[in-house]
Amino acid sequence: MTSSTKGSAAIMITDRSFPALHPRPAQGWVNDPNGIQQVDGRWHLFFQYNPDSARHANITWGHVSSTDLVRWDEHPIALRPQAGGPDAAGCFSGVGAVVDGAPTVIYSGIVGHDGFSTVVVERGSADALGWEQTGHVAAGLPSDPRVTMVRDPFLFEVGGLRWALQGASLSGEEPALLLYGADDIDAWEEHGVFLTESDVEGLPSCDGWECPQLVRVGDDWILMVSIWDNGGGFGSRPRVGYVVGSLEIGEAGLPVFSGRAAGSVDLGSSFYAPQAVQAEDPERVLVWGWAQETRPQEESDAAGWSGLLTFPRELRVHGDEIELAPARELEALRAGSADPASLPDQAEVVLAGSGAAALRLGGDVVWEGEIDGEARILIDGSIVEVHLTGGATYTERAYPVGDAAYSVSPVDGVRVEAYVLALA
Template sequence: MSRSTDAHSPRFRVRPPANWMNDPNGPFRWGGRHHLFYQHNPDAPVHANVHWGHASSPDLAHWDDHGIALRPTPGGPDEAGCWSGCVVDDGGVPTAVYSGIDHDHQGLSAICLAVAEDDGLQEWKQLPVPVVVGPPPGLDVTMFRDPFVFRFAGRRWALVGAGHADGTPSVLVYDCEDLYAWRFAGVLLDGRDAAAARAFGTRAIGWECPQMWETAGGDWVLAVALWDGDPLSTAYLTGHLVEEGDGGLRFVAGTGGLLDLGRDFYAPAVLQDTESGRALLWGWSWESRPREEVDHVGWSGVLTAPRVVDTHEDGTLRVVPAAELELLRAALPFTAAPGPHRPLPLSYDLLVTARSAATVSLLRAASGAELTVRLDPASGAVTLDRTAWPRSRPDGTAPLVLPTPPGETLTVRILVDGSLLELFAADRAMATERVYQRDDDVAELAVSGTDVEVTGWALVPPIPA
């Protein structure tokens, strides 16, 4: 992909060459490649004029940009934007299922379809009539968007994110075995559920971008983006699905919590990859620098690295970077030990293993303040301290703590690509943050501790498979 020359621009993650991007859409395996679509304004780095952009990869590491996949249809149900959705195999025909809005939408979308007209998924026919024109009657729905299609009990179902007039968020469910004839099948889960309230909190007035996947152990995970008029964060619940006697479907929730503990992650998208037996997850990382800087560089937003998500026996999330990301590593690693500092490249992959308390410094300000990751195996905590790098978003710069089970050894993986920092604490917690290196900052690795090992790799353009 052609990239901005802005030093903050990620070089190895999916984003368009310029202008705006937000939610990942429709991760899909087809023709031996992974396809990933995303919300995109091709004309400016602002959230407007929403199209679907498209990238694909043979290996989850090397991505090719394919430009626009879906665009608003003048006079059509998506005339004011092609918003979030998914891509499914409908009897051998790749089909996009997405939210379309018209100019009078008032927060309510129609569910639209588009069918691929080539094996590369670069040409699409957008159907002029939506399969669902709006929310079901009688539920006082004020937010209705982001369809996600999955299979359960031998049938095809779809989730739709919703919010209601009384402030209750929910996920609605449809039977869509026939992708061209949808039947409303009830409320899968709403904010009055006790497990959801514990895991998600009560601030959200709508649940966006619902995603669902089956774990290796047979449980199901529901992930949603929490919305209160502005993006908040993302959360998940582990549980099981129950068919109702009237043809409905219900989610019985158990354990849950925040999906990503960082402050720059939203709108998850999941691919249940049957070929590899994995569930792969991406998210959108927004800009947290001033608007005038975004306008100057001409781009905004990036997708995270692909993550493999599953659950532990207690139902909590298990998450690790996809193994294919190691294809980006330079042939020769670098190591670091307590003592001398060493320069860091703009993009790197760092593995830290500590058997006692240790600190890794990644960036040093002119004031002497440092961007640090502290590992404490005994207490079970990984702390990211970026207080010296203020944010434009009003959510503070306090140190971020990722909890892990106490133990003798603690392993952390740190992926840095330009301004995008992705932190994985063991396989228990993840955090996505944006850190913008200033002209007088020094990117260097420093390690302190008595029993810590650090191995790193510069990221290099991969050789396509």
């Protein structure tokens, strides 16, 4: 049985699939992580949220916060669609920042479901708990007539200036990123196309790029894009690509990104629309993603909820490849030893050595792969996050029912340790 907090009332959850450690409201639809920012030592995490059903509709921004990335407080909805406003049909993806001392969110406001959006900027109270919407538009629709989809603003700094990207599609068939000058957060300057599919190698072909992220890790810049297939929608296999490269100010005075290697951010079946944010430590970048459901929509409807956000992950670079490792704070969840052959619904498994390994739920394989070094498997109800040290990450979903339990069988050459995970 899991306790979830909605407003001031504690709601007891008996659904074993519902996460006990990943924050989300007790009911409704959750997708992209949004607006992440640190204010006075507290992390504020927003997310797209439909409180009324387990389906993607009437999107607001839910809001949770934490001082330690482990214990989360739920707050009232931060943003709602404004009748007659630039977000009348929904408050979609965007980022957060503290601008001139004020907590600020920058997001896609939509008035229809045609792929177009404008950039809306709103400011919060000093503690980031109160949000009064004004409907201020910082960037309207692009002037380029080839743009057939635009959304998901992202801010970055280089050359002492603040810039912004938006995901886009050109003529409905070529993914692209659009560049803006955003030194004035309330009035962006349009600079046209930043990148297209032809400028980078190694990313899957698609109709458009969503949720662009461009962050610095050490001497490298990492670009992440979510691969959007217009015909696939939410039912297609989630795909997020990355490009490792460099960023500098070019002769025209605009940022220029040069990629050298590309790959997939997460190889699992349930990961999309990540958001990356710089921590107070300039060498540390944290990443959250949306863990989509893999069960039929009708089962989510019956359960009354759909979607959740991953645990926070630390973004690391190894040469031409990236690694997403569990945030170091998550080790505080270890509450004692567990039996690898019969794990609780909230557990961690650490595998070390060299050889094959598999995680099962009852008789079904949830994940299997080769271990060469160490792997950490984090389980919370229906979400399974597998991290191979120095290597790939897999986000999977599995739905425990009846007396079925998660298990990892010992394998030759691989040592197994297991822990119960719980909030202290």
